[in-house]
Amino acid sequence: MNAAQIRELFPILNQEINGHPLVYLDSAASSQKPVSVIEAVKQYYEHDNANVHRGVHTLGSRATDAYEGARAKVAKFLNAERSEQIIFTRGTTTSLNLVASSYGRAVCREGDEIVITPMEHHSNLIPWQQVAKATGATLKYIPLQEDGTIDLSDAERTITDRTKIVAMTYVSNVLGVVNPIKQIGEIAHRRGAVMVVDGAQSTPHMKIDVQDLNCDFYAFSAHKLCGPTGIGVLYGKKDLLDRMEPIEFGGEMIDHVDLYESTWKELPYKFEGGTPLIAGAVGLGAAIDFLQEIGMDEIDRHEKRLTAYALDRLSQIEGLTIYGPREERAGLITFNLSDIHPHDVATVLDSQGIAIRAGHHCCQPLMRWLKASATARASFYLYNTEDDVDRLASALIQTKEFFGDAIG
Numbered sequence: 001m002n003a004a005q006i007r008e009l010f011p012i013l014n015q016e017i018n019g020h021p022l023v024y025l026d027s028a029a030s031s032q033k034p035v036s037v038i039e040a041v042k043q044y045y046e047h048d049n050a051n052v053h054r055g056v057h058t059l060g061s062r063a064t065d066a067y068e069g070a071r072a073k074v075a076k077f078l079n080a081e082r083s084e085q086i087i088f089t090r091g092t093t094t095s096l097n098l099v100a101s102s103y104g105r106a107v108c109r110e111g112d113e114i115v116i117t118p119m120e121h122h123s124n125l126i127p128w129q130q131v132a133k134a135t136g137a138t139l140k141y142i143p144l145q146e147d148g149t150i151d152l153s154d155a156e157r158t159i160t161d162r163t164k165i166v167a168m169t170y171v172s173n174v175l176g177v178v179n180p181i182k183q184i185g186e187i188a189h190r191r192g193a194v195m196v197v198d199g200a201q202s203t204p205h206m207k208i209d210v211q212d213l214n215c216d217f218y219a220f221s222a223h224k225l226c227g228p229t230g231i232g233v234l235y236g237k238k239d240l241l242d243r244m245e246p247i248e249f250g251g252e253m254i255d256h257v258d259l260y261e262s263t264w265k266e267l268p269y270k271f272e273g274g275t276p277l278i279a280g281a282v283g284l285g286a287a288i289d290f291l292q293e294i295g296m297d298e299i300d301r302h303e304k305r306l307t308a309y310a311l312d313r314l315s316q317i318e319g320l321t322i323y324g325p326r327e328e329r330a331g332l333i334t335f336n337l338s339d340i341h342p343h344d345v346a347t348v349l350d351s352q353g354i355a356i357r358a359g360h361h362c363c364q365p366l367m368r369w370l371k372a373s374a375t376a377r378a379s380f381y382l383y384n385t386e387d388d389v390d391r392l393a394s395a396l397i398q399t400k401e402f403f404g405d406a407i408g
Contacts (some may be wrong), residue, residue, distance in 0.1 A: 001298045003306075007383040009034040014172035020353030023085035023388045028173050028201060028332050028379035029357050030223045033287075037226055051275055053252060060083060067278050071268070071283035076123030077288045078218065080082050080235055081207040084267040087241070088276055090231035092200040095219035096167070098234055098271065099196055100127035101215075102244040104165055110136030113163040116191070117142045117179075118151065118369050119172045122362040124198040124388040128167055137164065144369065146327045148175040155184050163193040170202035174361050174375065176307075176332050178202075182213050189214070194240065205303055205331060206382070207296040210235055234271075235309035241267050248273040299382045303331035304330055306380050306389065313393040319400060323370055332379035334361075337396060340403050342376040348399045354392055 007013050010032045015022050024032060044066060049400050050059035068083070075083045089095045104127070108114065114137050132139040137188040142158045145151055152153045159166060166188040170181050185195035194216035201209065204225035210218050210224035217240070238243075246253055246264060253262040253273035264270035291299065310333055314320055337345050346358035357377040358365045367373060378392055 001294055001302055001382065003302060003383055004387045006040075006294070007385070010383055011037070011038070013383060017238050017353040017355070018351050019024075020402060022043060023354040023391050023393060025380065025384065025388065026091070026322035026355045026357050027378065027381035027384075030229065031204060031381055032383065033226055033228070033283075034371055035292050037286045038289050041228060041283045044279050044282045049279075052278055053269070057392070063278055066285075066308060067276065069279050070281035073285045074233055075286045075316050077208070077292070078212050079210065080236055082238060085235055085238055085241065087234040087236070087268045088220075088281055089232045089234050089271075090230055091223070091240040092198060092219045092220040092276070093232075095217075095232055095234035096124050096196070097127050097220070098303075099167075099217050099236070100131050101247045103194075103240065104128065104131040105134055106243075107131075108135040108137040108164050108246070112137040113140050113160060114138070114261050115140045115142060115159050115163050115166045115188075115269070117168055117365065118144055119148065119175055119177065119366050120167070121168055121173055122364070123199065123200075124167055124169060124196075125365070128165070131165075142168075148172065148323065149325055150177075150179055150184070152183055152187070155187050159184075159187050159191050159193060161191050163188065165196060166193050167198070169198040169200070170326070171205070172366075173201050173328045173332070174334050174363050174370075175336070176329035177324055178328055178330055181215065181396075183194050185213060185215055185326060200333075201330060204291075204299045205296075222284040222287060225287055226301070228280045228283035228289055231277040231284055233284075238267065238337050244271075246270050246273065248362055250274050252276075272355055287309075294382065297367060303380055303383060306384060306386065307331045307333065309386055310378070310380070310389045310392070313389055314396070317393065317396055317400070320396065323372075323375060331381065332377055334375045334377045336372060336375055338403070340399065342374045344403070345376045345396070345399055348402065349392070352391075352395045352398075354395055356358045 012032050048062040050063040052064040071086050072083050074086045142155050188195045196217045197215045199218050199220040203220035215236050218235040223229040250273040253270050255265050321336045323334045342358035
């Protein structure tokens with residue numbers, strides 16, 4: 001793949017910020033959108049806009065076909081067995097909260113265990129805290145190795161016959177760690193637990209096969225994989241989804257309503273009350289088409305090459321601390337530069353047109369484990385190049401010199 005040519009397909013990248021060509025290195029927070037996705041959403045609103053599953057008129061039929069067509073694309077993208085296993089939500093956060101609130105609270109009791117890790121995003125930590133508080137279950141953590149990775153022997157010791165749920169990120173949004181989800185899922189299943197996977201940082205960057213992973217639930221957001229904001233996906237095994245109760249109630253998720261009792265529609269509709277995210281689904285479908293045309297394996301290889309190059313360049317900067325493993329990591333690098341606050345680093349970089357993330361990255365427990373109040377993060381995607389990395393490295397050296405001179 002030619003990242004420079006791909007970059008031309010993203011209109012937002014063709015601009016200057018503070019007098020410098022934009023270098024966008026914050027795709028882990030939200031990716032940019034190609035012309036094909038923008039046009040697909042525009043086309044829907046200009047030609048097909050109507051509610052779905054309700055009207056028999058032409059626009060309603062077109063909208064329904066587009067919405068359900070997007071669901072079928074997602075199912076194929078994840079290699080799910082059936083389209084009805086794909087629930088459209090507002091994003092990864094909503095998907096994980098749905099599993100926690102509907103499944104977690106139903107199956108957990110006092111004395112049961114929920115197992116997660118210290119590297120979890122708050123969206124895959126706080127919901128399980130709340131389940132534990134509501135049910136009396138115990139929240140347990142698989143410990144991290146010195147470089148932030150997980151040792152399978154620690155997972156074996158932490159997951160027990162009392163464990164009901166194991167919930168884990170596939171890729172850490174701070175450390176870049178790629179967790180052994182399939183193997184940990186096997187441990188969970190041997191102990192009678194279900195495996196919940198936060199796929200927010202994995203789905204945009206690598207080929208995902210939920211049947212091969214054999215996970216019970218898998219969640220991701222469209223906006224991190226070139227799709228629109230405000231829509232995400234929850235995949236679940238059909239038998240588990242069938243047993244779960246909806247947590248939102250209203251139009252279109254019902255089968256029959258009496259004055260005092262109601263029944264629900266079949267999957268996936270019982271979890272999609274109200275007018276769904278139709279334009280978002282259309283945009284997500286277009287994003288999947290775009291990524292598959294390039295090839296997920298090709299995107300994965302490009303990011304690994306670029307990350308290796310970035311690790312080499314940034315490691316040469318004196319006083320720069322890189323967090324996470326040096327090998328087998330995803331396309332992001334989290335770091336601190338000398339004693340300069342990450343927000344100051346990000347501000348100086350922005351003055352040179354370089355967009356990175358600074359803060360705790362919605363991972364405060366992990367920040368405490370790292371003994372850092374905050375960090376800076378540069379994250380890469382299919383439209384980034386070695387030139388972007390070179391500009392980042394040069395700007396970091398200038399930032400260090402500027403603050404060194406200011407302090408001196």
